[in-house]
Amino acid sequence: MSKQAIKNSITLKGSAAIIKEYLNYGVNSILFQRGIYPAESFVPAQQYGLTILVSKDEKIKDFLKNVLSQAEEWLALNKVEKFSMVISNVSTKEVLECWDFRVDSERNDQNKDPNVDPTNPTSSKELKKIQAEIGAVMRQIAATVSYLPLLECICSFDLLIHTLKDCDIPDNWNETENVSIKNSQVVNLKSFSTGLHKLDTVVSYKMTD
Amino acid sequence: MSQFNYFNDMSKQLNLDGELKNQIKPRWQRKMDNSINNSSMMNNSKLSISYNSSYVSALANMTVNNPNKTPNKQTYAENASKKKTPNDKKSPGRKTPTPNKNRTPTSKCGGDRFIPNRGATNFELGNYLIKQEQQKQQENNNEKNSDNNIQKSPNDKIRAISEALHGVDITKKRILAYQTKAPAPPEDHLNPLKVVYSTKTPMSMKSGSRYIPTIPERILDAPDIINDYYLNLLDWSSDNIVTVALGQSVYLWNAGTGNIEILFENQGSDHTCSLSWIEEGRTLAVGNSNGAVELWDCVNMKRLRVMNGHSARVGSLSWNSWLISSGSRDGNIIHHDVRQRDHQVGTSNGHSQEICGLKWSLDKKFLASGGNDNIVNVWAAEGTSGTSSTPLHVLNEHQAAVRALAWSPWQSNVLATGGGTADRCIKYWNINNGSCTKTIDTMSQVCSILFSKNYKEIISAHGYANNQLTVWKYPSMVKQVDLTGHTQRVLQLAMSPDGSNVMSAGADETLRLWKCFAEDLTVKTKKSAAKDKTSFLTKQSIR
Numbered sequence: 005m006s007k008q009a010i011k012n013s014i015t016l017k018g019s020a021a022i023i024k025e026y027l028n029y030g031v032n033s034i035l036f037q038r039g040i041y042p043a044e045s046f047v048p049a050q051q052y053g054l055t056i057l058v059s060k061d062e063k064i065k066d067f068l069k070n071v072l073s074q075a076e077e078w079l080a081l082n083k084v085e086k087f088s089m090v091i092s093n094v095s096t097k098e099v100l101e102c103w104d105f106r107v108d109s110e111r112n113d114q115n116k117d118p119n120v121d122p123t124n125p126t127s128s129k130e131l132k133k134i135q136a137e138i139g140a141v142m143r144q145i146a147a148t149v150s151y152l153p154l155l156e157c158i159c160s161f162d163l164l165i166h167t168l169k170d171c172d173i174p175d176n177w178n179e180t181e182n183v184s185i186k187n188s189q190v191v192n193l194k195s196f197s198t199g200l201h202k203l204d205t206v207v208s209y210k211m212t213d
Numbered sequence: 214m215s216q217f218n219y220f221n222d223m224s225k226q227l228n229l230d231g232e233l234k235n236q237i238k239p240r241w242q243r244k245m246d247n248s249i250n251n252s253s254m255m256n257n258s259k260l261s262i263s264y265n266s267s268y269v270s271a272l273a274n275m276t277v278n279n280p281n282k283t284p285n286k287q288t289y290a291e292n293a294s295k296k297k298t299p300n301d302k303k304s305p306g307r308k309t310p311t312p313n314k315n316r317t318p319t320s321k322c323g324g325d326r327f328i329p330n331r332g333a334t335n336f337e338l339g340n341y342l343i344k345q346e347q348q349k350q351q352e353n354n355n356e357k358n359s360d361n362n363i364q365k366s367p368n369d370k371i372r373a374i375s376e377a378l379h380g381v382d383i384t385k386k387r388i389l390a391y392q393t394k395a396p397a398p399p400e401d402h403l404n405p406l407k408v409v410y411s412t413k414t415p416m417s418m419k420s421g422s423r424y425i426p427t428i429p430e431r432i433l434d435a436p437d438i439i440n441d442y443y444l445n446l447l448d449w450s451s452d453n454i455v456t457v458a459l460g461q462s463v464y465l466w467n468a469g470t471g472n473i474e475i476l477f478e479n480q481g482s483d484h485t486c487s488l489s490w491i492e493e494g495r496t497l498a499v500g501n502s503n504g505a506v507e508l509w510d511c512v513n514m515k516r517l518r519v520m521n522g523h524s525a526r527v528g529s530l531s532w533n534s535w536l537i538s539s540g541s542r543d544g545n546i547i548h549h550d551v552r553q554r555d556h557q558v559g560t561s562n563g564h565s566q567e568i569c570g571l572k573w574s575l576d577k578k579f580l581a582s583g584g585n586d587n588i589v590n591v592w593a594a595e596g597t598s599g600t601s602s603t604p605l606h607v608l609n610e611h612q613a614a615v616r617a618l619a620w621s622p623w624q625s626n627v628l629a630t631g632g633g634t635a636d637r638c639i640k641y642w643n644i645n646n647g648s649c650t651k652t653i654d655t656m657s658q659v660c661s662i663l664f665s666k667n668y669k670e671i672i673s674a675h676g677y678a679n680n681q682l683t684v685w686k687y688p689s690m691v692k693q694v695d696l697t698g699h700t701q702r703v704l705q706l707a708m709s710p711d712g713s714n715v716m717s718a719g720a721d722e723t724l725r726l727w728k729c730f731a732e733d734l735t736v737k738t739k740k741s742a743a744k745d746k747t748s749f750l751t752k753q754s755i756r
Contacts, residue, residue, distance in 0.1 A: 037612070037635065039404035048610065054587065055610040067395040074391070085386065094397050136565070143587055146612045149635045155404055160397045167387045176392045 013126040019200040020079035022131075024072050025051075026138050026196075026203065027105060031068060031089055031163070032058045033145050034103060038152070040091065040159050052139035071163050074174065078167055079201070082109050086166035090183050094158045099183045099210075101152070106204040110197060127199025137196035141205055144193045151191075153212045187211045423668075423733065425684060425694045429725040430714065432698075433466070435459055440704065440720040442616060442633065442660065443528045443542075443569040443585065445487040445500075447718045449707035452494030454511065455716060457724065458485040463499065465511060468709065476509060477516070489530035489537070498537050500527030506539045506549060520556045522547045529571035531580070536599060540568030540582055546592075548599025559599035563590040563607070570618040576625045579605070579644055583615030589630050591644055606647035612636040617673065619662040621687075631659025631673060639673060641688070653690045655683065660703050665730045666712030672729065674717055676702030682717055684729055696727055 014022070029051055036046045036057040041064070046057040059065065078084045089103040110127075164180060173179060185208055193205040437460030438446065446458040455466040461479040466472070476497070479485060487500035496517070499507040504523035509516055525542035532538075536558070537549045544566055548559040563582070570583030573594075580592040580600050589608040592600035608630070617631030617639075627650075628642045639659055641651040658676035665671065669687050680703060682696040699719035707716045713731040718724050 039406040041398045042402050050609070053607070053609060055612070061396070063396040067391065067393065070393075071391045088388075140565075146587070146635045149406065154406055158398055158400065158402060161395055162390060165389045167389060169387055171387055171389075173387075173389060177389050178392055180388050180390045182388055 013128055014131070014198055014200065015126050016082070016200055017080045019127065019198040020076045022134060022138075022198050023079055023107070023201055023203060024076040026141075027075065027087060028068055028072055029056050029058070029142065030103075030105070030145060030205070031161075032056065033142060034089060035059060035064070035161065037146050037149050038091065038101070038155055038159075040155065040161060052135050052142055054139055054142055056142060068163075070176075071165075074177070075165055078165065078171060079107070083168045083171045084165060085168070088164040088166065088183065090162045090164060091155065091159050092162070092183075094160050096157075099185050100155060100159065101207065101209045102183060102185060102188075104204075104206040104208070106206065108202040108204070110200055110202050125200060129197070129199035134196065134198055137194070141194045141196055145205070148191070148193075148207060152207070152209055185210050425696075425729050426727070427694060427696055429696075429698055430728045431726040433724040433726070435718060435722050435724045438704070438718060438720070438722055439484065440701070442614070442704070443567055445489070445529050445569075445705060446485070447705040447707045447716065447724075448488045448490050448497075449709055449716060450490035450494040450497075450511075451492060451710045453710055454490075454494070455707065455724075456488050456490070456497055456511075457718060458488060460484070463488065468714075474514070476511060476514060486526045486528045487530045487539075489532060491532050491537075492534070498530050498532065498539075500530050500539055500541075502526045504541060504543075506530070506537065508537075508551060518551065518556075520549045520551075522549070522557050525567075528567060528569050529582075531571045531573045533573045533577045533580075533594070533599075538571060538573070538580060538599060540564075540571040540584075542567040544568065544584065544586075546571065546580075546582055546600075550597070558597055559602075561590075561592055561600050561602065561604070563592075563604045564588060569614060569616040570630075572618040572620060574620040574625060574628075574644075575622055578625070579620075579628075581618045581620070581628055581630075583611075583618050583630060585614040587611050587613055587615065587632070587636075589615050589618070589628075589642075591628070591642075591647070606642075606644065608640075608642060608647065608649070610640065610649055610652075611638065613658075617659045617662040619664050619671070622664050622666060623669070629662050629664070629671065631655070631662050634658045634676070639685075639690075651688070651690065653685075657681075658702065661706040663706050663708050663715065666708070667730045667732050670730070672706065672715055674703035674706050680719065680721075682706070682715070682727065682729075694729075696729065698725055699723065 029049075032046075033056050035041055036043065036059070041059060041061065043057075045059055045061050047060045048055045049058045050056075075084065075087065084107050086107060087105040089105075090099055091101040091103075092099045164183070187210060188208045189211050190206060190208040193207065195202060195204040197203065435457060438457070439460070444458075447455070449455050449468070453468045455468055456476070457464055457466065461484050463476040463478075463485050465474045465476050467474075479501075482502075484502050485499055486502055487498075489498045489500075490496070491498070495510065495512055497509045497511050499509060501507065504521065504525055504527060506520045506522070506527055507516055508518040508520070523539065523541035523543055523545065527539045527541050529540035530537060535550060535552050537551060538546055538561075539549065540546050544562065544564040546561040546563075546568060547557055548561070549556040550558045561580075561582075564584035564586055566585035568582055568584045570581070570589075572581050573579070574581070578594050580594065581589060582592070583589045587609065589611065590604035591606040591608065593605045595601045611630065611632035613633030613636035615630050615632050615636075617629075619629045621627035621629065626644045628644055629639060630642065631639045637655050637657055637659065639653045639655055639662065640649050642648065643650050655673065655675060657678065659673055660676060661674040663672050664687070670684055670693060671687050672682055672684050674682050679695065679697055680699040680701055682699075682703060684693040684696070685691065686693055699717065699721055701720035703717045703719050705718045707718075708714070708730075709716070713728060715727045715729055716724055717727065
């Protein structure tokens with residue numbers, strides 16, 4: 005029994021928190037690496053054994069905090085299917101790039117253990133290992149600069165959350181429609197898993213010619 | 214009589230109502246003829262003539278019908294079937310006009326035909342949806358229930374469209390967005406990444422304090438040099454011999470005499486991944502694609518030793534007197550003591566991906582390693598086992614693979630590092646406390662850095678867009694000059710033993726020799742004069 009106590013475990017809530025953290029750093033890294041906001045507005049932060057540049061703009065911080073805390077709530081209820089970070093031209097509203105973070109729930113492949121409460125699944129994956137996996141994805145995000153086309157116009161970004169139908173719409177949230185990119189190219193990045201959620205990162209972008 | 218014959222013939226020809234005489238004979242008559250003549254040559258030739266003429270007319274028809282010279286398969290087949298002669302060579306089955314037909318659109322660029330690209334279309338799904346719709350329509354027609362029809366269609370349509378577009382049924386999903394959007398970037402914001410993509414004319418040359426020739430002293434051919442960022446394929450020994458790996462072979466170029474010798478050629482698919490001269494010259498360490506480190510005596514052209522240990526290719530090497538450290542794709546650094554039978558004296562494990570840069574500091578107290586995991590590790594030297602097992606500092610501020618590493622010859626605690634395409638920065642580190650002292654964005658991938666021995670300057674090699682070498686003032690990092698000429702990225706730099714020349718290996722298969730750090734003659738003479746003077750003075754004082 006004592007073994008049970010020291011065994012580290014991640015609950016659904018913890019898994020949601022890990023994904024929230026990843027999304028926060030991932031979105032910030034994309035904003036910096038794709039040059040959407042001026043480089044001066046970013047400060048370096050240490051995470052996943054890497055230096056990740058994070059926006060210091062209060063408005064962006066607020067926006068991400070609001071969206072991601074709501075996302076965390078839904079994640080903990082397993083109601084999220086996908087996050088989309090949409091990058092579009094400010095003046096024409098044309099969508100130029102879309103980063104999809106697909107969430108797959110992974111609860112059925114383990115937890116055959118009868119001791120574990122099926123309504124409250126846990127994962128025994130080591131946090132260090134998860135963070136190393138996330139670090140690898142973050143590095144790939146930084147490396148996409150070498151093949152993604154230049155965003156020459158002034159661009160803005162938005163975060164869409166794809167949820168299940170039975171999800172309530174809170175205040176300040178709106179239902180929108182899906183975005184599509186004309187003549188798009190899709191690149192799959194590495195994925196990572198917390199043991200409860202598996203996250204695939206996919207970038208689709210508009211081909212220039 | 215002849216004139217009567219002529220007249221008769223004429224009247225026969227003109228008289229249409231008359232008896233047919235020159236036409237094909239009736240069957241019974243032909244049979245009789247055959248039996249009489251016992252030869253059917255005449256008739257046969259006549260038949261073949263008629264066939265030929267029809268074939269010609271068919272061809273003529275074809276060319277008239279298709280002025281763009283694309284033989285229409287159908288008309289051709291029709292024509293062919295018309296002639297009805299069992300001629301093997303020209304049967305429609307054999308002579309297939311299809312390849313010709315296929316070729317024409319591509320060979321005729323800018324033709325009048327629009328050929329849509331359907332690579333992105335999901336035919337199966339589309340077909341299925343269309344079929345389903347048709348079926349439904351039929352059902353509806355059968356039922357003749359107009360109310361039901363109206364009720365059903367809008368929802369179905371939405372679902373069908375969403376399924377076709379996104380592969381998911383949108384009615385079961387919700388896409389939510391926060392109402393207050395993130396702020397737009399400032400109006401005058403220009404994407405700083407422009408430098409990564411756009412080719413610009415070289416930046417205006419800063420006039421430095423001294424003259425640096427901007428054209429290479431010499432250009433050598435380097436056919437088949439492997440264009441791989443993670444390999445180190447060039448080194449210059451203290452004996453003034455340049456070694457370079459081209460394709461599968463390793464060559465030695467004597468910089469004094471210009472002599473070229475081939476050291477060895479790899480067998481099979483193996484190739485050389487790294488080269489490093491021992492400080493004394495003469496012995497060359499070679500890293501292999503199969504993970505072995507070889508030692509070569511370059512005076513006698515003999516292999517001295519093979520040292521295994523790595524599970525993947527060895528892309529970087531660095532000497533520390535009798536110790537050779539090798540960095541591999543497996544992320545490990547192995548320290549080999551070349552004097553011992555059991556050569557593997559230590560292993561440093563601090564990288565999760567390929568190691569592409571490895572340098573011992575000049576005082577041999579520290580080892581710097583840069584990897585594809587964007588990390589620079591600094592290891593402290595430790596006794597006989599090479600380095601400590603854990604890195605002294607983990608420097609993770611680069612955003613891309615770090616290959617360019619250089620130790621300052623003036624301050625033993627200063628390390629310069631340069632990152633790849635996603636990073637483009639040269640950073641200076643104080644190794645005593647592990648802090649970054651300076652960062653310069655070079656606007657281009659940094660492939661290599663060297664400190665000059667003769668001037669307080671550094672030289673860096675870059676990739677896209679200008680593929681230049683840049684000379685910087687140290688420590689102000691004011692750009693002195695851009696040395697352009699390479700048409701593809703510069704892979705590696707090596708400095709001559711006297712420090713006056715720098716050789717660059719480019720992916721454009723050339724080696725270029727730049728005399729960028731040649732000592733100024735006037736300064737040199739002044740220095741030597743001053744030396745003489747002092748010696749004279751000391752002599753005096755001794756007396």
